[in-house]
């Protein structure tokens with residue numbers, strides 16, 4: 097089959113939810129691929145699904161919250177050994193709900209100057225750097 101690189105890229109949406117100079121990270125369960133890493137809540141788009149719809153769905157399924165999506169911050173490409181992902185990181189604000197650990201092992205509201213203390217997925221580095229730069233005292 098003739099497969100172009102873009103067809104092999106997994107599209108992922110991620111919510112960068114900021115509240116009072118802290119950002120929400122969630123912990124991937126140990127039994128999942130890349131288990132034990134912190135990440136922004138989100139996940140893979142389903143076939144034909146729009147990014148905003150996917151983000152709302154993933155947040156409901158994983159932690160049962162609602163957000164307002166402000167804008168796309170950046171799309172980041174990263175190659176893991178099994179394939180390439182494109183992470184679309186959206187800046188969001190919490191709009192409702194109380195965080196439940198439905199599909200995550202834990203969550204943390206992390207002050208920007210403490211992000212280096214978390215083992216975060218390597219693909220997320222540009223988002224982390226942006227957060228640290230944006231909110232330097």
Ligand SMILES: Nc1nc2c([nH]c(=O)n2[C@H]2C[C@H](O)[C@@H](COP(=O)(O)OP(=O)(O)OP(=O)(O)O)O2)c(=O)[nH]1
Pocket residue numbers: 108109110128129130135136137138139140174181183217218219220
């Ligand atoms: N949700 C999320 N995923 C990320 C981030 N950074 C990053 O590299 N990823 C990667 C990890 C996964 O390979 C993929 C997200 O897909 P996912 O979380 O739905 O993957 P999954 O393995 O749980 O899905 P599944 O195969 O179990 O259905 O993107 C991030 O900040 N948030």
